[in-house]
Amino acid sequence: MPKKVDHEERRQQIAHALWRIASTRGLDDVSLRDVAAEADISLGRLQHYFRTKDDMLLFALRHINALADTRIRTSIEELAATGGHPPTPQDILRACLTGMLPIDDKSRTGALVSAAYFARAIHDPRMRTDAQEGIPRLAAFFADQIRTAQQRHAIDTTRDPEAEAMLLISLADGLTAYTLLDVHTPERALELMNQHLDRLFTPATAT
Amino acid sequence: MPKKVDHEERRQQIAHALWRIASTRGLDDVSLRDVAAEADISLGRLQHYFRTKDDMLLFALRHINALADTRIRTSIEELAATGGHPPTPQDILRACLTGMLPIDDKSRTGALVSAAYFARAIHDPRMRTDAQEGIPRLAAFFADQIRTAQQRHAIDTTRDPEAEAMLLISLADGLTAYTLLDVHTPERALELMNQHLDRLFTPATAT
Numbered sequence: 001m002p003k004k005v006d007h008e009e010r011r012q013q014i015a016h017a018l019w020r021i022a023s024t025r026g027l028d029d030v031s032l033r034d035v036a037a038e039a040d041i042s043l044g045r046l047q048h049y050f051r052t053k054d055d056m057l058l059f060a061l062r063h064i065n066a067l068a069d070t071r072i073r074t075s076i077e078e079l080a081a082t083g084g085h086p087p088t089p090q091d092i093l094r095a096c097l098t099g100m101l102p103i104d105d106k107s108r109t110g111a112l113v114s115a116a117y118f119a120r121a122i123h124d125p126r127m128r129t130d131a132q133e134g135i136p137r138l139a140a141f142f143a144d145q146i147r148t149a150q151q152r153h154a155i156d157t158t159r160d161p162e163a164e165a166m167l168l169i170s171l172a173d174g175l176t177a178y179t180l181l182d183v184h185t186p187e188r189a190l191e192l193m194n195q196h197l198d199r200l201f202t203p204a205t206a207t
Numbered sequence: 208m209p210k211k212v213d214h215e216e217r218r219q220q221i222a223h224a225l226w227r228i229a230s231t232r233g234l235d236d237v238s239l240r241d242v243a244a245e246a247d248i249s250l251g252r253l254q255h256y257f258r259t260k261d262d263m264l265l266f267a268l269r270h271i272n273a274l275a276d277t278r279i280r281t282s283i284e285e286l287a288a289t290g291g292h293p294p295t296p297q298d299i300l301r302a303c304l305t306g307m308l309p310i311d312d313k314s315r316t317g318a319l320v321s322a323a324y325f326a327r328a329i330h331d332p333r334m335r336t337d338a339q340e341g342i343p344r345l346a347a348f349f350a351d352q353i354r355t356a357q358q359r360h361a362i363d364t365t366r367d368p369e370a371e372a373m374l375l376i377s378l379a380d381g382l383t384a385y386t387l388l389d390v391h392t393p394e395r396a397l398e399l400m401n402q403h404l405d406r407l408f409t410p411a412t413a414t
Contacts, residue, residue: 024330026329026330028326112329120235121388122388123232123235128390131388132388132389160402163399169381170378170384170385171378171381173381173384174382174384175381177325177384178338178380180329181339183339191370195374
């Protein structure tokens with residue numbers, strides 16, 4: 001009797017193949033046939049799951065974003081378990097932003113898949129939907145953390161939570177780009193991000 | 208007698224064709240043949256000027272960056288002519304950062320060519336040289352402006368000029384990315400940039 005195929009597993013196998021290609025030569029001139037070869041399945045089978053390269057790229061992006069989410073959540077839970085107190089908004093924002101920078105193999109692969117998505121989405125409005133829904137959702141979460149910190153007098157109340165949230169996200173994005181271009185090291189990107197974050201968490205009324 | 212060909216003009220004609228393609232469908236699957244057709248010259252003639260797509264992309268990037276430089280210099284000179292005093296470091300940084308955001312057709316085309324360059328450079332170390340030389344040069348110029356402002360007590364001396372310079376550049380880059388993805392408008396990107404810049408120019412010792 002033929003083994004029952006686990007469709008979700010097969011889709012993940014394809015996503016992993018796409019990540020490997022994204023991590024090495026990039027997805028620019030990659031065909032469905034190339035991905036099928038990398039995933040070690042036939043082109044026909046691959047097309048059973050994904051009709052186009054864009055479909056595949058969106059699945060790979062969502063899947064790798066979900067994994068990053070899980071890693072970030074785990075690091076926040078570990079903070080809670082070891083810190084002896086619930087994580088502060090600063091702990092949470094630091095964990096999220098650290099998770100967004102390409103500082104290890106997993107987050108670097110994520111950044112390269114995001115870069116491939118970016119290259120496609122700027123020329124195709126249909127591809128932009130993921131960013132247009134995902135980024136404002138992340139910004140709203142960041143803004144909530146900032147508001148909580150303001151209530152606790154950890155951030156100056158003159159700061160606009162929505163604006164600060166989008167500044168943090170844009171900064172993570174730009175620092176990531178210059179890390180991928182080897183303009184600075186991952187460590188330097190993290191240092192710069194933390195410097196900006198620490199200043200946000202310094203009420204101006206110190207004197 | 209055949210007209211003498213102005214080689215620099217021909218190269219610019221090709222760069223303009225590349226910009227038009229970068230502004231519309233992007234350079235992902237574009238061949239040298241496509242660019243020759245857009246520039247209205249033969250493939251053979253195009254290859255006389257550029258052997259590869261990467262050579263062409265680098266020329267188009269450098270050329271559009273030089274044009275952006277000129278636009279920014281002009282806007283600083285206009286400030287000097289109309290302001291009645293030499294432009295301050297804040298004026299200069301604002302003019303540079305505004306010129307880096309995709310807020311009109313010219314700067315938008317520049318941002319799309321940069322995006323095409325980014326997509327190639329992250330997978331090809333040889334392509335990265337331009338960013339690895341250009342960004343530190345820009346950061347050094349920004350850091351000089353910040354140091355001058357510190358000497359004039361316009362920026363707190365606890366700020367690290369090199370770090371602040373790289374934060375400004377990374378922020379401009381991230382805000383540009385989210386403008387190209389239609390996550391926010393160009394006007395919002397400019398507003399967020401100015402908000403960050405205004406805070407940099409607010410000494411913390413106000414009270």
